[in-house]
Amino acid sequence: MPATLAHLLARPELGLRLLTSPGTGSLDRPIPWVHSSELADPTPFLSEGQVLLVTGTPDDVEPYVERLVAHGIAGLGFGTDVVRDGTPDALADACERHGLPLFEVPYRTPFIAITRFVADSVAADAYARSTWALRASRAISLAALRPDALGAVLAELARQIEHPVALVGAAGAVERAYPPSAVDGAARSSLAAAAEPLLRGGRRAGSTVEIGGESFALQTLGAAGRLRGVVAVGGGASLDQAAQQVVTGVVALAGLALEQSRATDAARSRLRTAVWRALLAGDRSLAVRVAEPVVGPLPEGSVRVALLAGDGVPAAADWLELHPETAPEFFARDGGDLVLLTDTATSADVTALVERFGLRGGVSGPASPLGLAAAVAQASAARDGATAELPLRGFDDLAAGGMLALLHTDDARAVAAATLEPLAADPALVAALRTWLDHNGVYDVAARELGIHRHTLRARVAEAERLLGRDLTPFAARADLYAALATL
Structure with missing residues (x-):
């Protein structure tokens, strides 16, 4: 003292x-x-x-x-x-x-x-703090030998410095907190928000933040360009030099543990990809033999395939590995896509994943374990129809809209606009054509709905044929025009 x-x-x-x-x-x-x-x-x-x-x-x-x-x-x-x-x-x-x-x-x-x-008092205090730092470092080193090395190290650090310690994962959420009661929901949100710019920067960095009366020092974990998370240590500037030395050692240990975890995760990810491709090729027996010892049993019976894409796919895959309780029955990386096998078209876990990591995806209809290739095609088609307002589409909804629902793409809209461009100067002519086509080209019925004579409607259709440069007598020509009108 x-x-x-x-x-x-x-x-x-x-x-x-x-x-x-x-x-x-x-x-x-x-x-x-x-x-x-x-x-x-x-x-x-x-x-x-x-x-x-x-x-x-x-x-x-x-x-x-x-x-x-x-x-x-x-x-x-x-x-x-x-x-x-x-x-x-x-x-x-x-x-x-x-x-x-x-x-x-x-x-x-x-x-x-x-x-x-x-x-003498200063020297005695320095000696006491150095002795404490050695004891604390020894206790933390022993904790690193436990099965959950990372969790044990962070928990021991919190006990030694008598301040809370939290880990914000690469996905930007607080994954661990010690003691758990010291970091409530609001504090977790604040820590995640404070760590987000450090993770987004992609390089080694640190900062401090005041949350709920506690000063937290934040330090990134991992190498530049592949950060694994941020450790938040309570006490901040109030920690003396001895405590700071212990914290520095823990940051190094945590970074090492996460790097080792990265290698293990990468190997598991490659194995998941191999299992998925075996399933896709129809070799389920091989997939089961490879998967069961490492990733567990594969789903039985009917499943749906979800295909997710976006910059957040790597982070989403890491999140699923770290939170198996939120993961579907099976997931894997396939190129730039994240593939999930789920049992419902509107799985809450898949929806939450899309929202958390800003992904875009589609979910297939039900498929047997031997019909996954067709299910992937369905999921891909559903994903193509996803929008910013509806980032996760189900193939069931897409199929319910019929073939015309597939025309709601930028390419289709561009072709439709070019097709109808000659009629752009006369909106009334476009409306007459739409009503005429809605009534299967029957002039009498369409004219009555428009409130005009059938000969007037015939004249307008003829004018449209002249402007468009096409004969609307054949069904194919009428169907093509109707598709263009529906697309716009």
Whole structure:
């Protein structure tokens, strides 16, 4: 424990006497050092928190004391019977007014005795903190030998520094917190938000953030370009050098654990891809033999295939590996796609994955384990129909819309616009054509709905044929025009 003014005043061999009232300043403030100087302004040679010892003061003590207080001096000791008898009353009054503790040092007590007491306390405290750091590092190293090395290391760090510790994964969410009760839902959201720019930057970096009255120091884990997460350590700037050294060691251990996990995850990912391709090729027996020892049993019976795409696919795959409780029965990477086998068209887990990682995808209709190739084609078609407003489409919904539903693409709209461009100047002509086609080309019925004579409608259709440069008598021509109108 570092020395304080209270400790100095309590030492009978020093014989110090407090001259200001006990409530003046702080007697429990740690003292890093004691310095003596008879300069009129010693502040350029002093550091904040130090105690100053003097045997005399300038005649004008008011600005002298003001300078000491402004510089952050913790206390002032006046040595008596060296230059003068007793301590000047003016100095005691000024210290009382400005909140600077003042104590009297008797003639029999050399200044070096006070300095040595503080120096010994500083050395003892440094030794105690170094001993603590060695014990803490040893405990953390032993924790790294447990089955869940990463979790054990972070939990032991939290116990040693008596501050919460959390891990934000590469996906941007708080995956671990120790102790769990110390980081509530709001704090988890705030930590994730603070870690997000560090992860997005893609390089080694750190920052601090204040959350719920606790200062957290954030440090990225992993190498530049392939960050594995961010560790958030409570205590922030209040942690001393010994604690910071322990934290630095934990960051290195956590980074190593995550890198080892990366290698394991990469191998498991490649195995998942091999299993998926065996399933796709119809060799289910091989897929089952390869998958069961590592990724578990494959789904039985009817399944649906979900195909997800987007920049967030790698992060989404990592998330599924780390959170098997949220994963579908089977998933795998296939090129740039994430493939999932699910049992429903509107799986909440698949929807949550799409939203969390900004993906776009499609879900096939039900398929047997031997009909996965057709299911992939269905999922791909459904994904092509996904939009920003509806990022996950089901093939069932797509099929319910019929063939015309497939025309809602940018390419189809461009062709439709070019087809109908000659009619753009006459919206009434376009409306007449649409009504005529809706009634299967029957002029009488369509004319009655439009409120015009059938010969007028015939004339408008003829005008449309002239503008479009095509004969609308054949069914194929009418179907093509109807598709263009429906697309737009």
